[in-house]
Amino acid sequence: MKLHDLLLSLNLPLPAENPDVTAVTHNSAWVKPGAIFVAVRGLKTDGHKFIPQALERGAVAVVGEGFEGDLPVPYLQVNSARHALADLACVLQNHPSRELQVVGITGTDGKSTTSWITYHLLQAAGKASGLLSTVGYKTPDGVLHHFPQHLTTPDSPEIQSLLRELVSLGTTHCVLETSSHALELERVRGVQYQVGIFTNLTPEHLDFHGDMEGYFQAKRKLIDRSHFAVLNQDDPYARRLTDHPNHTTFGVSPDAQWRAINIEEEVSGLKFTVVSPAGTFDVVLPMIGQFNVHNALAAIAAAHHLGIEIPVLQQGLASFEGVPGRMQILSSTPRVIVDFAHTPPSLEKALEVLRPSTPGKLWVVVGSAGGNRDPLKRAPLGEVASRLADQAIFTEEDCRDTPIEEILREMERGASALDKNNFKSIADRREAIRFAVQHAADADTVLLAGKGPEDTLERATEILPWNEVEEALQALSL
Numbered sequence: 356m357k358l359h360d361l362l363l364s365l366n367l368p369l370p371a372e373n374p375d376v377t378a379v380t381h382n383s384a385w386v387k388p389g390a391i392f393v394a395v396r397g398l399k400t401d402g403h404k405f406i407p408q409a410l411e412r413g414a415v416a417v418v419g420e421g422f423e424g425d426l427p428v429p430y431l432q433v434n435s436a437r438h439a440l441a442d443l444a445c446v447l448q449n450h451p452s453r454e455l456q457v458v459g460i461t462g463t464d465g466k467s468t469t470s471w472i473t474y475h476l477l478q479a480a481g482k483a484s485g486l487l488s489t490v491g492y493k494t495p496d497g498v499l500h501h502f503p504q505h506l507t508t509p510d511s512p513e514i515q516s517l518l519r520e521l522v523s524l525g526t527t528h529c530v531l532e533t534s535s536h537a538l539e540l541e542r543v544r545g546v547q548y549q550v551g552i553f554t555n556l557t558p559e560h561l562d563f564h565g566d567m568e569g570y571f572q573a574k575r576k577l578i579d580r581s582h583f584a585v586l587n588q589d590d591p592y593a594r595r596l597t598d599h600p601n602h603t604t605f606g607v608s609p610d611a612q613w614r615a616i617n618i619e620e621e622v623s624g625l626k627f628t629v630v631s632p633a634g635t636f637d638v639v640l641p642m643i644g645q646f647n648v649h650n651a652l653a654a655i656a657a658a659h660h661l662g663i664e665i666p667v668l669q670q671g672l673a674s675f676e677g678v679p680g681r682m683q684i685l686s687s688t689p690r691v692i693v694d695f696a697h698t699p700p701s702l703e704k705a706l707e708v709l710r711p712s713t714p715g716k717l718w719v720v721v722g723s724a725g726g727n728r729d730p731l732k733r734a735p736l737g738e739v740a741s742r743l744a745d746q747a748i749f750t751e752e753d754c755r756d757t758p759i760e761e762i763l764r765e766m767e768r769g770a771s772a773l774d775k776n777n778f779k780s781i782a783d784r785r786e787a788i789r790f791a792v793q794h795a796a797d798a799d800t801v802l803l804a805g806k807g808p809e810d811t812l813e814r815a816t817e818i819l820p821w822n823e824v825e826e827a828l829q830a831l832s833l
């Protein structure tokens with residue numbers, strides 16, 4: 356696309372030069388010849404500092420919020436570089452979301468699970484669907500691809516080019532897990548959402564959002580932008596969104612429109628009855644954890660809005676194979692389970708879920724991320740682990756530039772407050788897993804929490820390949 360055409364559609368002034376533009380990026384290291392470099396003033400550094408590097412790599416234009424000096428390529432000044440990045444990405448890919456029925460899913464917990472169930476239901480109904488989630492992205496052939504970065508919702512250029520790729524593969528529907536960071540940092544600006552789902556809101560990422568109200572305001576953007584909203588009637592924050600002109604609700608509250616009753620949890624999974632505007636019907640869902648009733652209800656309500664009949668939904672739920680790394684059962688004696696729970700409330704829920712079906716002791720191996728990833732949750736994670744497990748092992752989980760000892764000390768501090776003396780720290784994650792698996796008795800359950808399906812482990816400046824399931828299986832075979 357010519358630079359002028361791109362700028363005209365955004366009402367930006369036209370420079371004298373009019374080169375061909377092949378891509379747009381905010382990261383100088385990702386610039387390829389023909390790209391526009393958008394200099395973003397970030398939380399850690401200022402992208403304007405990297406303009407020379409972007410030019411060396413072949414940038415044909417630079418967009419920014421203010422730059423003193425001469426450049427050999429056009430410089431376009433904008434009020435918001437993040438807005439410009441998203442707008443340019445949308446135009447360059449010719450707004451792929453307008454050719455798709457996009458279902459966005461936000462909330463503190465349950466985003467990935469709800470996304471995967473929704474994708475599965477759409478596919479089961481014969482809709483060629485795509486999925487972008489923390490776990491990776493799926494094309495309509497069902498193949499799971501991994502993102503190069505560890506993000507739930509990638510940056511706007513990546514989202515737009517993935518949506519375009521999906522359209523070119525014949526995709527008609529796309530499920531887009533949408534984090535609060537993505538909403539706040541405008542990564543999903545310009546995405547046209549047909550349906551927006553709000554799962555729940557509990558304290559997380561408050562270092563980034565400031566307080567719960569800031570966190571809520573970021574999340575509500577998804578609902579405000581969606582044509583139809585699917586809201587958790589049991590969550591006080593979601594209930595604040597019921598002034599959306601076109602919405603439905605789900606939950607166990609008597610006033611939820613899609614309501615679950617007669618919930619039973621068996622070893623093989625969940626059974627419940629749904630009372631809804633589309634009728635009353637039974638559901639069998641092969642998943643552990645009552646919270647999955649809410650995830651399933653949200654997916655059912657969204658899929659039904661998109662025209663999928665109840666019998667197809669029932670069949671789809673019964674054949675759902677779960678989400679990789681979410682309550683994934685690897686063995687039975689001891690029962691070893693890999694789960695992604697990495698917030699105090701989700702860890703609490705995971706341990707509570709496993710307790711009734713554990714005749715022996717309940718073990719947990721858990722860490723807390725380093726860097727700027729929510730240091731305030733370290734002590735609460737330690738507290739939850741010590742309170743609800745019989746034995747807790749604290750270890751690393753992407754400690755990045757934070758010394759592991761600092762993180763472990765915080766987790767121990769949280770646990771010590773209970774005075775149960777049932778925890779131990781083993782910094783190396785592989786050793787921690789092996790210790791727990793080898794010391795567990797046959798009747799015990801070992802929950803390996805936090806990493807789930809992630810394929811890397813970030814340690815100081817190193818990014819190591821990681822496979823939690825493989826690690827657990829190796830520990831079991833020793």
Ligand SMILES: CC(=O)N[C@H]1[C@@H](OP(=O)(O)OP(=O)(O)OC[C@H]2O[C@@H](n3ccc(=O)[nH]c3=O)[C@H](O)[C@@H]2O)O[C@H](CO)[C@@H](O)[C@@H]1O[C@H](C)C(=O)N[C@@H](C)C(=O)N[C@H](CCC(=O)O)C(=O)O
Pocket residue numbers: 381382383384394395396397398399400401402403405505506507508509510534535536537540542563
């Ligand atoms: C805290 C956060 O979200 N940060 C995001 C933010 O970074 P930033 O603007 O602060 O970037 P910065 O590091 O200050 O750099 C400023 C600019 O200089 C550029 N730069 C920097 C260095 C260089 O050599 N060259 C260069 O061009 C950077 O690309 C950036 O554009 O904006 C960037 C561009 O959109 C994001 O890539 C980056 O996500 C980082 C990688 C990240 O780790 N984010 C996590 C916390 C996140 O988003 N998590 C949520 C899920 C949360 C959950 O629910 O669990 C997610 O959606 O994944």
Ligand SMILES: Nc1ncnc2c1ncn2[C@@H]1O[C@H](COP(=O)(O)OP(=O)(O)OP(=O)(O)O)[C@@H](O)[C@H]1O
Pocket residue numbers: 462463464465466467468469489507554555646647649650681682694695696697700701702704705
């Ligand atoms: N609806 C829910 N309410 C509370 N906890 C939940 C819910 N759904 C899942 N969980 C718990 O949270 C963990 C993470 O679930 P899931 O991956 O679906 O959430 P998420 O919001 O996508 O988080 P992330 O984006 O970090 O993956 C699960 O393993 C489970 O323990």
